[in-house]
Amino acid sequence: MDNNARNRVKKATRVKIISMGNAETGKSCIIKRYCEKRFVQKYLATIGIDYGVTKVTVKGQEMKVNIFDMAGHPIFYEVRNEFYKDTQGAMLVYDIADRGSFEALEAWLAEMRNEIGNPAEMDNIVFCVCANKCDKKRVVDEADGRLWAEGKGFHYFETSAQTGEGVGEMFQVLFEGVLSTVENGGKRRPMTTQLGYTKDQAEAIQRLKNSKNDYERLGLHPGASKDDINKAYRKLAVLLHPDKNVAPGSEEAFKLLVAARTNLLKR
Numbered sequence: 001m002d003n004n005a006r007n008r009v010k011k012a013t014r015v016k017i018i019s020m021g022n023a024e025t026g027k028s029c030i031i032k033r034y035c036e037k038r039f040v041q042k043y044l045a046t047i048g049i050d051y052g053v054t055k056v057t058v059k060g061q062e063m064k065v066n067i068f069d070m071a072g073h074p075i076f077y078e079v080r081n082e083f084y085k086d087t088q089g090a091m092l093v094y095d096i097a098d099r100g101s102f103e104a105l106e107a108w109l110a111e112m113r114n115e116i117g118n119p120a121e122m123d124n125i126v127f128c129v130c131a132n133k134c135d136k137k138r139v140v141d142e143a144d145g146r147l148w149a150e151g152k153g154f155h156y157f158e159t160s161a162q163t164g165e166g167v168g169e170m171f172q173v174l175f176e177g178v179l180s181t182v183e184n185g186g187k188r189r190p191m192t193t194q195l196g197y198t199k200d201q202a203e204a205i206q207r208l209k210n211s212k213n214d215y216e217r218l219g220l221h222p223g224a225s226k227d228d229i230n231k232a233y234r235k236l237a238v239l240l241h242p243d244k245n246v247a248p249g250s251e252e253a254f255k256l257l258v259a260a261r262t263n264l265l266k267r
């Protein structure tokens, strides 16, 4: 390789970013806000996929960012599924005023995992979860979104394509994360922010909050003995006690745990 070629290689790092999430959550608007500094109120559904390229400089390094903006509507699955491959960074977008769009994030990840096939490749993708439309009245708590994201090692941002809040910061972290992965030979580095809580702790909180009855909250089958109830309680209490568990929602989950045990022991 001659010097010119070497300089050209050094010049711009080419990366691939994709957007994922239900239709109408604001994926295209977030990208438009960032690239064109404007917002469009009228909903123009993406048909299949939109492609754009933008040049940015991150930590002194020029990056050529290829953005594949996916259509959220299920009918476009056949069109978008081939674009998952070789993704280095992904925005996972939901609408804070639409719980269904938050609950759909798992299905979006599953779709991606299915298309990519290789778990090691999934682990090296940098994910930014965008709790979008934060200018609206929310139905999904920040704690729920943050816990879901950070429990998986993803970054979490509250964004509004309308006001611009959080959008620049989100892209900055996404680009920095991808650049850092490239510089690390394609292996994603662990998140720089120290979470201070474990995946088990995050999962315990989610289970407590999402369970339908007290037995489920304790991870027991109906009719479990008093002994089982106390054992399960003690195990979870260690995981959830707010003095030990600093994850968002631990206090509420601990209260649910205590109430579940009290109710079951009364039976």
Ligand code: GTP
Pocket: 021, 022, 023, 024, 025, 026, 027, 028, 029, 030, 040, 041, 042, 043, 044, 045, 046, 047, 070, 071, 072, 073, 132, 133, 134, 135, 136, 159, 160, 161, 162, 163
């Ligand atoms: P698909 O392309 O169909 O998957 O949808 P999308 O996720 O790309 O949604 P899009 O960006 O087209 O936005 C959907 C609608 O939500 C539009 O009417 C936008 O004006 C609106 N919208 C997007 N972002 C925001 C936001 O931050 N706040 C508010 N209030 N509205 C938003």
Ligand code: MG
Pocket: 027, 028, 029, 044, 045, 046, 069, 070, 071, 072
């Ligand atoms: Mg769109």
